Amino acid sequence: MSILVVGSIALDSVETSFGKVDDSPGGSALYFSAAASFYCPVNVVGVVGSDFDATHLSFLKKRAVNFDGLYVDSGETFRWGGRYHVDLNKRDTLFTFLNVFENFQPVIPRQYQDLEYVFLANIDPDLQLKVLDQIRKPGLVVLDTMNFWISGKLARLKEVIRRTNILILNDEETMELSGIPNLILAIKEIASWGPQALVVKKGQHGALLYHNDRFFFAPAYPLAKVVDPTGAGDSFAGGFLGYIAREGNLEDSTLRKAIIAGSTIASFTVEDFSFKKLIQLTPERLEERYAMFKDLTSF
Amino acid sequence: MSILVVGSIALDSVETSFGKVDDSPGGSALYFSAAASFYCPVNVVGVVGSDFDATHLSFLKKRAVNFDGLYVDSGETFRWGGRYHVDLNKRDTLFTFLNVFENFQPVIPRQYQDLEYVFLANIDPDLQLKVLDQIRKPGLVVLDTMNFWISGKLARLKEVIRRTNILILNDEETMELSGIPNLILAIKEIASWGPQALVVKKGQHGALLYHNDRFFFAPAYPLAKVVDPTGAGDSFAGGFLGYIAREGNLEDSTLRKAIIAGSTIASFTVEDFSFKKLIQLTPERLEERYAMFKDLTSF
DSSP states (O other), X not given: OOEEEEOOOEEEEEEETTEEEEEEEEOHHHHHHHHHTTTSOEEEEEEEETTOOGGGGXXXXXTTEXXXXXXXXXXXXXXXXXXXXXXXXXXXXXXXEOGGGGGOOOOOOGGGTTOSEEEEOSSOHHHHHHHHHTOSSOXXXXXXXXXXXXXXXHHHHHHHHHTXXXXXXXXXXXXXHHTOSSHHHHHHHHHTTSOSEEEEEOGGGOEEEEETTEEEEEOOOXXXXXXXXXXXXXXXXXXXXXHHHHHTOOOHHHHHHHHHHHHHHHHHXXXXXXXXXXHHOOHHHHHHHHHHHHHHHOO | OOEEEEOOOEEEEEEETTEEEEEEEEOHHHHHHXXXXXXXXXXXXXXXXXXXXXXXXXXHHTTTEEEEEEEEESSXXXXXXXXXXXXXXXXXXXXXXXXGGGGOOOOOOGGGTTOSEEXXXXXXXXXXXXXXXXXXXXXXXXXXXXXXXXXXXXXXXXXXXXXXXXXXXXXXXXXXXXTOSSHHHHHHHHHTTSOSEEEEEOGGGOEEEEETTEEEEXXXXXXXXXXXXXXXXXXXXXXXXXXHHHHTOOOHXXXXXXXXXXXXXXXXXXXXXXXXXXXXXXXXXXXXXXXXXXXXXXX
16 A cells, blocks of 8 residues: 655754754655655655755655655745754754745645545645545545644644544644643543544653554653654654555554554654664664564563 | 661642642652552651641551651651642642651661661652661662752762662653763663662653663553642652562562552552542552553553
8 A cells, every 4th residue: 555645845954962964855745755665655745946956855766755746846945944952852943944835735646646545744734635635535544733733723723633534743732732731631532523543742752542442652762862853753654654554454453563663763763864864774674673662661 | 578668758738720638648658658568568767746647647557557667756747838730740849848857867676677678768868878777688779869869969879879779760860860861871871880770750751661781661551630740759669669579579570560560559649639549549450450551552
């Protein structure tokens, strides 16, 4: 099974206590694809400017990531700049230039309109709805969003959620979206709006799955060195949905393993800047770390 | 096997969004004992003032908690007052009156001096050293401390740590004590000072065990209602060491199950004020929730 992902493609300038990079490839659609492509083919819909160096995508093309839905507009590529604190949970955004992304209207190529697995990365809910309207028979819709849309476009976001099978949020967003300060109650409330499952990302504290009225908890992999957290969430989502698409079912045990797959990939992403680690990563190394989660949690 | 615990006995006044209590029994020695006594006999060394109502201890006495080491001084009992925010991870201390605790000098009754399992609750490292000097052949010393002693009495605290088998800290304290901002490296650094194992409490995010160069991660039980977090850490420690003392060995699988035992008890503690929930708790209910941790983490 292959996946459709609609999201951002960016050039990121990132500074952490381990160094800095300028205009490095990034964005939700690329981080998602880099992760998901370990499990199944991925089809990207997004936009870049005429300044975007196509060789940034070479490693993804080799891994069955298809870019027929990549539009090149005149103008500059979306750029984001951020500086992380020594406490990597905190960061300052230095700049956000939407550039060609500002007027992005996702057009799903005909050959993608029959795809069943859809990942709506964190973009404007209006655009997310437009994507869904172009899919003939969405089988599994996975949605990511952020506090910006929760506070700014709540009604439209709720429309997307009603058409979503699995919603991915972080813990703060979950409580903000539901208006409930207890995470567990907040999750149950949002699940009552329609999604079959919720995944709550807690960064260094792991991830929580709610499905079939059961909770599953996965820790983050214990890393002695986190170089750059950028892309952790999107590569988590990529490993998660990639695993599900490969297995082709929504059984609880599949979703649980998919959470571990996502956690595993994300643990590699943050070990270096941009895609440096994911470019080197092999399926064998991925499998090896996946297996270590058993040791990390069994008692 | 029975345990010796030396720590505070307090009257707490606590306010949370669910209500408030005044002068309710609390303190590290009592929370620890209430938890550990589900697994083995506990012997308390501590001090109260002449105002302390001995009936507060009745439920503990019924559970084989021995108070031969409880000293009653003229003066008032240690009092603490705090108010938790809606985000229960944040609290303001309203007052701390040490009262009789200010001049507490722990004297270990002769019949306790041969105990092998020792829990040094969070008190002045000078007092913790005095306790250790009175134990003939400590078999397993478990130590709790806090940032106040890390910043104020580091040299003495390190002396205690060198004589400690298992050190319990929270994540911030671990990084502060080691001076290393990465939790995993911080844990390994402190382990190199002597302790065989470290337990890092992460509150609502669970707990991490480091032992024999392996990590084990336990989530916090997903609670829809947390009424009062006071005592969570000490009852966690009580469940943890109680379980170990009952099993009588330090195998990795014992420590892992002990972490789950501690997490289970702590999840009950926070469901009501003071000891309300732990007083009602039965071994059957405890066992039932312990078992649910399997479902929460298996994949």
